[in-house]
Amino acid sequence: xxxxxxxxxxxxxxxxxxxxxxxxYCNEKLEKEIGLKTKVIGVSKVNVPSSxxxxxxxxxxxxxxxxxxxxxxxxxxxxxxxDEYKWQPSDDDSAVSIVKxxxxxxxxxxxxxxxxxFKLDNNAKILIKxxxxxxxxxxxxxxxxxxxxxxxxKILIEKGVKAENIIxxxxxxxxxxxxxxxxxxxxxxxxxxxxxxxxxxxxQYEKKKEGNFEFEIAKDVLGRDLVxxxxxxxxxxxxxxxxxxxxxxxxxxxxxYKEMSSKKPxxxxxxxxxxxxxxxxxxxxxxxxxxxxxxxxxxGEPAFLNMIxxxxxxxxxxxxxxxxxxxxxxxxxxxxxxxxxxxxxIREIAVVGEELGACQRELKPAIxxxxxxx
Amino acid sequence: MYVKGVGMTKFGFENRPTWDMAYEAxxxxxxxxxxxxxxxxxxxxxxxxxxxxxQRHYPSLVSSLFKRKIPMIQIPAVCGGGGAxxxxxxxxxxxxVLVLGVDKIAVNTPPIITNEIMNATDKVWEQNEGMIFPCSxxxxxxxxxxxxxxxxxxxxxVAFKNHENAFLNEKTPFYRKKITLEQIKKSPVxxxxxxxxxxxxxxxxxxxxxxxxxKTDVEVAGSGLNxxxxxxxxxxxxxxxxACEMAAKEAYKKAGIGAEDxxxxxxxxxxxxxxxxxxxxxxxxxxxxxxxxxxxxxxKIDGKLPVNPSGGLKARxxxxxxxxxxxxYEIVRQLRGECGDRQVSRHKYGLAQNIGGPGGxxxxxxxKKVGG
Numbered sequence: 001x002x003x004x005x006x007x008x009x010x011x012x013x014x015x016x017x018x019x020x021x022x023x024x025y026c027n028e029k030l031e032k033e034i035g036l037k038t039k040v041i042g043v044s045k046v047n048v049p050s051s052x053x054x055x056x057x058x059x060x061x062x063x064x065x066x067x068x069x070x071x072x073x074x075x076x077x078x079x080x081x082x083d084e085y086k087w088q089p090s091d092d093d094s095a096v097s098i099v100k101x102x103x104x105x106x107x108x109x110x111x112x113x114x115x116x117x118f119k120l121d122n123n124a125k126i127l128i129k130x131x132x133x134x135x136x137x138x139x140x141x142x143x144x145x146x147x148x149x150x151x152x153x154k155i156l157i158e159k160g161v162k163a164e165n166i167i168x169x170x171x172x173x174x175x176x177x178x179x180x181x182x183x184x185x186x187x188x189x190x191x192x193x194x195x196x197x198x199x200x201x202x203x204q205y206e207k208k209k210e211g212n213f214e215f216e217i218a219k220d221v222l223g224r225d226l227v228x229x230x231x232x233x234x235x236x237x238x239x240x241x242x243x244x245x246x247x248x249x250x251x252x253x254x255x256x257y258k259e260m261s262s263k264k265p266x267x268x269x270x271x272x273x274x275x276x277x278x279x280x281x282x283x284x285x286x287x288x289x290x291x292x293x294x295x296x297x298x299x300g301e302p303a304f305l306n307m308i309x310x311x312x313x314x315x316x317x318x319x320x321x322x323x324x325x326x327x328x329x330x331x332x333x334x335x336x337x338x339x340x341x342x343x344x345x346i347r348e349i350a351v352v353g354e355e356l357g358a359c360q361r362e363l364k365p366a367i368x369x370x371x372x373x374x
Numbered sequence: 375m376y377v378k379g380v381g382m383t384k385f386g387f388e389n390r391p392t393w394d395m396a397y398e399a400x401x402x403x404x405x406x407x408x409x410x411x412x413x414x415x416x417x418x419x420x421x422x423x424x425x426x427x428x429q430r431h432y433p434s435l436v437s438s439l440f441k442r443k444i445p446m447i448q449i450p451a452v453c454g455g456g457g458a459x460x461x462x463x464x465x466x467x468x469x470x471v472l473v474l475g476v477d478k479i480a481v482n483t484p485p486i487i488t489n490e491i492m493n494a495t496d497k498v499w500e501q502n503e504g505m506i507f508p509c510s511x512x513x514x515x516x517x518x519x520x521x522x523x524x525x526x527x528x529x530x531x532v533a534f535k536n537h538e539n540a541f542l543n544e545k546t547p548f549y550r551k552k553i554t555l556e557q558i559k560k561s562p563v564x565x566x567x568x569x570x571x572x573x574x575x576x577x578x579x580x581x582x583x584x585x586x587x588x589k590t591d592v593e594v595a596g597s598g599l600n601x602x603x604x605x606x607x608x609x610x611x612x613x614x615x616x617a618c619e620m621a622a623k624e625a626y627k628k629a630g631i632g633a634e635d636x637x638x639x640x641x642x643x644x645x646x647x648x649x650x651x652x653x654x655x656x657x658x659x660x661x662x663x664x665x666x667x668x669x670x671x672x673x674k675i676d677g678k679l680p681v682n683p684s685g686g687l688k689a690r691x692x693x694x695x696x697x698x699x700x701x702x703y704e705i706v707r708q709l710r711g712e713c714g715d716r717q718v719s720r721h722k723y724g725l726a727q728n729i730g731g732p733g734g735x736x737x738x739x740x741x742k743k744v745g746g
Contacts (some may be wrong), residue, residue, distance in 0.1 A: 002398065017496070017605075017608060041517075042513045042517060042612075043516070043518050043566075044509045044513050044516065044563045044565045044566050044567075045504065045563065045565065045566040046504060046508075046509050046564075047563055047564060047565070048484065048485075048487045048488060048489075048506070048508070048565070050485045050486075050489040050492060050504075050506050051485050051486055051488075051489035052489055052492070052501065052504075053506070054485065058504055060503060060504050060505055060509050060513065060565075062513055062607055062612075070607040070608070071503075071607060072499060072500055072503040072505050072513075072605070072607055073503055074502075074503040074504040081520075098506060100498075100502055100503075102498055103498055109739035162646050188588065193546040200560040244410070262709070282479075304495075306498060306502055353547060371420075
């Protein structure tokens with residue numbers, strides 16, 4: 001279901017498009033009003049391209065919900081006034097959901113998970129794997145947005161998962177975790193929900209052989225019933241893009257990671273694929289900001305994507321991000337598909353929620369001699 | 375307050391530096407009076423980053439240009455910038471204020487300019503959903519059509535009338551360029567129901583005036599400014615510009631007149647439907663009956679209520695912040711009887727209505743011819 005959101009003061013009968021906490025007239029706490037039954041009350045077919053909406057024609061609909069609240073919605077297909085507008089979830093293993101954030105990250109994450117029919121055992125031992133690669137503020141988009149981690153933890157706790165059964169774990173790539181974690185503001189979120197943070201650099205590792213590679217995987221990861229991978233959606237100067245597949249490379253020891261990275265391009269792609277093949281997880285792609293250009297860190301720049309992706313299939317999720325960003329040729333995804341990690345062919349992926357075409361906008365690709373090509 | 379001189383560059387696609395356009399319009403507005411007599415400058419310009427100049431601090435630019443160190447303030451208010459600058463200057467209490475609107479918009483490719491102009495909408499609810507400006511107002515038009523039976527033929531008549539007027543205005547890009555009703559009807563669809571000729575043009579230009587406490591032949595009889603929610607979809611009634619109604623009410627009250635007293639007006643027809651809605655919200659007809667005034671010729675240059683004798687935004691073009699001042703330029707010259715072939719016959723009261731965004735802010739200024 002597409003959600004129309006408003007923040008309402010019942011006393012003053014005023015509504016806001018923004019998640020403000022209190023009514024500026026009476027100081028009462030606002031309620032969130034969610035519309036679920038939406039009808040098309042207006043349609044315009046747009047034939048002129050703009051930088052953020054380069055593919056034409058497209059349609060902009062005005063949707064109205066059962067509360068009389070309205071919202072615009074972009075679509076790539078024709079609609080008639082009076083049509084019901086709704087999203088259908090998918091049970092397909094390679095389904096990828098896309099949800100644009102309407103100032104409320106929690107609602108977007110929740111909806112993205114509902115659209116892929118994510119089922120949760122509330123007794124499960126869960127590991128959340130964010131991306132914390134450097135000492136950087138959230139606005140820089142190097143690391144997973146703490147608002148996304150907050151939303152995930154809130155959803156898990158609401159569904160009955162005990163805080164002591166959840167850990168948030170990562171190995172920082174460029175800086176000591178002691179410095180990166182507070183700067184990422186993820187430590188504050190963990191403290192808020194009384195969830196433990198584990199620095200995977202200090203983990204014990206277990207050797208695991210996959211194909212020609214032997215990985216040293218953190219035991220903290222292997223012992224969990226459910227892993228939730230939460231990468232930032234980025235372009236990447238080595239891999240082309242960094243999303244679900246790349247984010248899991250930091251569950252291995254630093255030594256193992258360096259060995260993987262020093263191999264030939266094709267072997268790097270194979271190693272990433274094999275590592276991911278050995279794991280089972282779901283991915284929530286953090287596109288709150290995202291990154292374009294020469295990511296994953298200081299040579300990239302914020303992409304302002306304003307969306308959340310979710311999938312049980314990491315290759316499908318990365319492929320959908322590649323399509324959203326209108327990027328060409330990301331060999332790692334093809335290798336991963338060939339090795340049976342997931343689905344890279346966009347024609348085979350069930351995209352649910354927002355239409356893929358309605359989200360496409362050219363991001364600056366990574367460039368330079370280090371980019372994997374084969 | 376009274377209006378002394380007014381000035382305006384030709385609006386068009388010439389790639390002149392902003393300072394050059396600002397200088398020309400100001401020089402004409404000063405009309406021989408000394409820059410030393412000016413006590414303050416209010417300048418409006420949008421902070422566009424897609425122009426080759428990337429100049430954001432206009433008060434200091436104007437200081438360099440005029441070699442003056444007096445209070446200068448910048449009033450950026452997107453498409454309503456010129457009107458908002460004038461409204462502000464009128465409130466300041468200085469003896470003589472130069473008001474200037476200037477923008478360079480025709481400086482980049484259409485997709486980049488379209489994207490830049492979209493920045494006057496909400497990022498999350500509108501920009502991310504492809505709500506470019508023509509689309510935002512097209513959806514208003516559609517609601518008006520559904521509720522009141524306004525047709526695309528009515529919109530075509532607005533475009534046709536304003537192009538006929540611009541044919542007579544040497545400051546517009548359509549001066550002596552005939553546009554037929556057939557051309558308008560056959561033009562490509564931009565954002566349905568709008569065709570190309572329903573939409574204004576992105577042009578470059580500047581316009582200015584000198585406001586003074588000294589009595590002149592044109593008085594600022596009333597002035598009103600009001601605002602509404604950013605996105606039309608959030609408003610209770612998408613077909614109505616409440617900001618316009620409220621600004622007009624304030625301006626009429628201050629002027630001590632009603633809509634029936636207005637002889638000529640310039641309204642913000644960035645898109646044709648906005649002219650029809652403005653007829654309604656400014657009080658010239660009942661809600662939903664705007665189309666009648668275009669159908670029966672009331673608003674033609676020789677009609678009972680000439681609207682947009684300059685050609686309007688539709689055919690004069692829309693250099694964003696200069697537009698509000700260009701409207702005032704036209705009204706003042708109409709009241710003074712200086713408009714040659716497009717001079718209207720009755721010209722005691724003139725009204726200029728300037729809209730920011732798709733109705734997010736509206737400024738209404740009423741001018742009165744004194745004496746003569």
